[in-house]
Amino acid sequence: MAQRVATEYVNASIQVTEAEMPILMSxxxxxxxxxxVFVLDNGNHEVVLQDEAGGEAIRLTFERIHGHYVCVLSCRVEQLKLTNVLRKLISAFKGDAVVNRIYQGFTMVYHYLEGKVIRIVEVKGDQHKTVFEHRDTIGRMEAQFRRQTVEEEIGILRRAVNELLDLRNQTSAAAEIADIDERLxxxxxxLFALEA
Structure with a gap:
């Protein structure tokens, strides 16, 4: 199995409420x-995470914006524990991020949206290969439901056309026939638009 060299977090963003801040710390x-943890004069929080050996550290700055704490982060991390905590924070607090997991000879690019991986791309030089892409099952089911609604509309229109044709066959007045033909x-x- 390939050994990870480093992990890059590109524009990772996490938003937490004041009540969620102790959960983040724990x-x-x-x-x-x-x-x-440093609480700054303006109410912002700065969280410094460092591996046990005292080597690599990352600094998370949470700016207070409209009652929430927002952290936007871009960094390169080599220590596995730091990488794991960032991954867990993005997942737990429904963050967004592009994460480059760098291996010898290739990079795996993970796209997070609201804490979930929605796409994984393998990058080797100029070649990009999608390894995983989230499929919106609920969205597809809703679209299917909408298609069934269209089918119901088609059924209603067909019944209306049949009624108009019956009415046209029973009518002999030219003005009424012209009106029925226009409605038909x-x-x-x-019908053409809905069936297309």
Whole structure:
């Protein structure tokens, strides 16, 4: 199995409420990392995570915006525990990110949306190969439901056309026939559009 060289977080963003901030801190502490929290004068929070050996560290700045704390982060991480805590934070707090997991000779690019991986792309030089892409099952089911609604409309229009044709066969007045023909023409255009 390929050994990961480093992980790059590109424009990762996490948003937490004030009530969720202690949960975020406990999640970081559970990863056995050194944790320092600074509360700045303007209410912003700065969280410094460092591996146990005191080597690599990352600094997360949470800006207070409209009652939420927002952290936008771009960094390169080599230490596995730091990588794992960032992944867990993005997942737990429904963050968005592009994460480059760099291996010798290739890179795996993970696209996160609302904490879930929606796409994974393998990059080797100039070649890009999609390994995984999230399929919107609920969206497809809703589209199917809408298609059934269209089928119901087609059924209603066909019944209306049949009634108009019966009425036309029973009518002998030229003015009424012209009116029925105009309505039939309108209905046939609608049917054509719906069936397409």
């Amino acid at each position: 999640l970081c502490e559970a990863q056995q990392l050194r944790l320092q 023409q309108h209905h046939s255009r609608l």
